[in-house]
Amino acid sequence: MDTLVLSSAYQPMAQISWQRAISMWVAGRVEIVEEYEDRFVATVNKVFKMPAVIRFVGTVLKRYHKGKNPKFSRSNVFLRDRGRCQYCSKVLNKSTFTLDHVLPASKGGKRSWENIVSSCPPCNQRKRNRTPAEAGMRLIKQPSAPSVLPIFFDTYQFPNKWKNYIPNKIR
Template identity: 40%
Template sequence: MSASAANLRTLVLNADMQPVSWAPLSIWSWQDALVALLKGRVYPVASYDDIVVRSANRSFEVPSVVALKAYHRRKTLAFTRYHVFLRDEFTCQYCGHKALAKDLTFDHVTPRSKGGQTVWSNIVACCQRDNLLKADLTPKQAGLKLRRQPFEPTPFQLDMIARRIPQANNELHKTWNDFLYWDAELER
């Protein structure tokens, strides 16, 4: 196996042939996918062309897409910075500026010093400028207005947002496209 193959990843589909998660995209290392395949937990859907791994007495194609045999329903979401940014569509909830995750921070709508908690309903994505402007004040005290009240999203809501955000083409293998963009307009 070549050194470049060591970094290959496998798209994981649910039993309904949709990604288990869009936020973030459900991806395993090819090694984890091959182990799951050998243990009978997943079906192979697609493999990388001309990439094979060998054991002492067998050869295996490296899976690029696998599907779970049993449907997996996500009930809860981890409360993470990425999920807050995704819920807010990488947009400052005060000025509306879209930014990369590295250029965003999160803001306590009601500051911690005023009893605000670090929970879904009190945290929003915020640009650096507005975060400094708001400081330890409420939005009203700082002369800012929230574009949308923060809320705890469902896994379905986050997945729908994530589907609208384009993936960098270099992150996606060509065998994944058929499973990621069912609702995309076909090329003519």
């Protein structure tokens, strides 16, 4: 599950893994605003609810904003591609979509922003171990490293617990 991060003024800023949310909370940088009622995290001597929404406290906000380009990860590729298959532009499910190597790994293709795109399982299967040209498929956009990532987009399925913190136009 992901955790929504709010600024101290309750503006949505990012979504991160719940593990990272917990470590920010343990470090005292954020407070927990909403919890998932049915998800639990167990530590050696404590069980608590998984954070759904957290909010920055104090003045750590600037440090969070600084930093380099977004990290390459499955969920960040999903955000960069705005949740759409980069071959057929179908809306993807965040848990079942696949990462496609544009130049297949078997041909030396790397796992990087420039060579990985979001793909629906059928397109991924159709392409197999081929380049898009060999498979007769076309990318809707050439992949590249993003400088910023969208927090949400029109088709994004977010948890109910986030609803009150997301601007109307996206809801």
